Amino acid sequence: MPKPAYMFDNTTAQAQVQVPLLAELLDGHTSGVLGDLAEPGDSWLDLGAGACTVSTWLADRVGSDGMVTAVDLNPMPAGPVRNNLTIHAGDLHELHVPPNCLQGVHARLVFMHLPDRLDLLQQCIEALAPGGWLVLSDWAVWDRMIVDSPSGDATVLLGRFQSHLLQLGEAAGMDIGWAGDANRAFRHAGLVEVQTTTFARTWQGGTGICRLHDSNSRQKEAELIASGFSLDELEALREVLADPRLVLSDYLLHTTVGRKPLPGQA
Numbered sequence: 517m518p519k520p521a522y523m524f525d526n527t528t529a530q531a532q533v534q535v536p537l538l539a540e541l542l543d544g545h546t547s548g549v550l551g552d553l554a555e556p557g558d559s560w561l562d563l564g565a566g567a568c569t570v571s572t573w574l575a576d577r578v579g580s581d582g583m584v585t586a587v588d589l590n591p592m593p594a595g596p597v598r599n600n601l602t603i604h605a606g607d608l609h610e611l612h613v614p615p616n617c618l619q620g621v622h623a624r625l626v627f628m629h630l631p632d633r634l635d636l637l638q639q640c641i642e643a644l645a646p647g648g649w650l651v652l653s654d655w656a657v658w659d660r661m662i663v664d665s666p667s668g669d670a671t672v673l674l675g676r677f678q679s680h681l682l683q684l685g686e687a688a689g690m691d692i693g694w695a696g697d698a699n700r701a702f703r704h705a706g707l708v709e710v711q712t713t714t715f716a717r718t719w720q721g722g723t724g725i726c727r728l729h730d731s732n733s734r735q736k737e738a739e740l741i742a743s744g745f746s747l748d749e750l751e752a753l754r755e756v757l758a759d760p761r762l763v764l765s766d767y768l769l770h771t772t773v774g775r776k777p778l779p780g781q782a
């Protein structure tokens with residue numbers, strides 16, 4: 517059976533909005549976490565790097581004695597090139613990393629999309645040197661994402677969009693529960709010092725996560741219509757998402773960090 521494909525596509529016009537927005541929404545949180553882990557001279561791998569902003573941040577952090585490899589099906593690097601950053605266009609499943617060689621592996625909003633995530637977790641651990649860090653961030657839905665809504669109809673429409681989008685994701689192999697399972701998976705795989713932090717903030721209509729939902733509704737328009745949405749409903753949804761009376765929370769980002777044990781470390 518063919519593997520389900522990633523539900524979005526960086527070669528679409530809407531990815532030019534979506535992928536940089538992910539960086540805008542989340543890089544502050546991610547660099548805060550990685551700032552405690554990555555050190556000058558380290559070698560890091562950034563899987564599913566998207567706009568490569570985290571890879572670039574890591575490259576600056578590890579400095580000229582370190583190196584970073586970013587991999588993505590379709591990388592979309594925006595900023596200036598770094599000499600110690602290699603950007604590889606391809607499927608991360610085909611990347612062959614020698615065992616025990618990396619100080620860190622990072623992936624944000626990638627494992628939730630990959631059905632073989634537990635096998636990949638194992639492969640990431642094999643690639644880590646003893647003492648190396650695995651850092652995975654993924655989104656979960658939660659029950660307070662609509663903080664304030666212009667109307668009851670708007671609330672219903674937003675809920676319907678959310679559930680249709682999640683169904684499309686699940687059909688493509690996404691697991692929206694994975695973020696909450698990662699801590700246990702890390703510990704069961706033998707990682708130590710495992711810790712999960714969660715992050716979300718609110719946005720008014722027309723900004724942040726509201727813009728991301730708008731962009732996703734356009735990138736997935738044909739499939740949303742095939743799943744029962746009408747074009748009129750999608751247009752009404754986009755009006756709601758631009759309405760400044762709307763306040764939405766991000767999905768809840770779970771960032772789970774764990775360390776490959778040093779010899780003798782339980």
Ligand SMILES: C[S@@+](CC[C@H](N)C(=O)[O-])C[C@H]1O[C@@H](n2cnc3c(N)ncnc32)[C@H](O)[C@@H]1O
Pocket residue numbers: 522526535538539563564565566567587588589590606607608609623624625626629
């Ligand atoms: C939701 S985006 C996240 C991008 C970036 N990590 C971020 O958080 O801003 C998921 C990324 O994973 C990439 N991706 C999905 N499946 C992949 C695969 N099998 N191999 C490499 N990259 C993949 C996509 O192309 C996309 O850029």
